[in-house]
Amino acid sequence: MESTSPAAPSESTAPGLRLKVCGMKYAANIAEVAALKPDFMGFIFHAGSARYVGQELDAALLRRLPAGLRTVGVFVDADTEYVLAQVRRYGLDLAQLHGHEPPAQCAALQAAGVAVIKAFAVGSSFDQRALEPYVPYCSYFLFDTKGPQPGGNGTAFDWRLLRDYHLPVPYLLAGGLELANAPELLRLPLPGLLGLDLNSRFETAPARKDAGQLEQMFGLVRRPHSAAVSPAAR
Numbered sequence: 001m002e003s004t005s006p007a008a009p010s011e012s013t014a015p016g017l018r019l020k021v022c023g024m025k026y027a028a029n030i031a032e033v034a035a036l037k038p039d040f041m042g043f044i045f046h047a048g049s050a051r052y053v054g055q056e057l058d059a060a061l062l063r064r065l066p067a068g069l070r071t072v073g074v075f076v077d078a079d080t081e082y083v084l085a086q087v088r089r090y091g092l093d094l095a096q097l098h099g100h101e102p103p104a105q106c107a108a109l110q111a112a113g114v115a116v117i118k119a120f121a122v123g124s125s126f127d128q129r130a131l132e133p134y135v136p137y138c139s140y141f142l143f144d145t146k147g148p149q150p151g152g153n154g155t156a157f158d159w160r161l162l163r164d165y166h167l168p169v170p171y172l173l174a175g176g177l178e179l180a181n182a183p184e185l186l187r188l189p190l191p192g193l194l195g196l197d198l199n200s201r202f203e204t205a206p207a208r209k210d211a212g213q214l215e216q217m218f219g220l221v222r223r224p225h226s227a228a229v230s231p232a233a234r
């Protein structure tokens with residue numbers, strides 16, 4: 001588990017946007033993607049997802065991943081006890097709450113020593129005042145596209161809705177991110193943007209990531225000029 005105090009934008013040790021690869025499951029694929037050195041790797045603990053880890057996730061492998069790679073359990077309206085049990089079993093660094101979890105659940109997890117990423121579904125508008133009660137209890141926010149599934153819909157929202165973001169919690173951007181829309185995204189000044197969450201658009205099948213495509217995306221995001229994308233965040 002990592003520190004649960006809200007992450008200050010200045011905590012970054014490397015320039016550029018952080019990268020999270022989500023929806024991992026299979027050992028060989030985990031090793032292949034870990035070799036690309038993402039900042040976060042996510043695992044879906046929601047039984048309704050095509051990426052649900054089920055019984056196949058290797059807890060010993062997760063514990064052997066490099067210390068700089070932070071593991072994230074993704075939950076949808078799960079009980080706090082269930083989240084804590086998975087954090088302990090797999091040695092997860094953070095819990096991503098991707099449903100309608102209230103601030104009190106984020107507070108309970110934080111009090112138990114678990115750093116929280118609270119995800120919010122964005123539709124055609126964005127009201128950041130609704131997020132204020134979560135601020136004290138979350139290390140990061142995550143903005144994903146509203147869709148039929150709680151996550152992993154593979155569709156992007158209008159990122160310009162985040163242009164006036166001013167809360168003190170840095171956020172990960174998610175939802176249909178892919179090689180084709182990355183150049184447009186990287187040109188936008190988005191205050192508070194910590195990094196990008198890559199998922200279904202980088203798959204050959206559910207929970208099987210295409211390391212070649214991810215490598216291209218990492219190259220785009222991590223090349224020197226992209227460090228200027230959102231100076232306020234980092």
Ligand SMILES: O=C(O)c1ccccc1N[C@@H]1O[C@H](COP(=O)(O)O)[C@@H](O)[C@H]1O
Binds near residue numbers: 052074197198
């Ligand atoms: O990926 C899933 O199946 C999933 C299921 C339930 C909750 C969250 C899930 N994934 C998260 O969805 C976003 C966006 O993914 P995509 O790029 O649109 O496929 C991402 O944050 C994943 O962590």
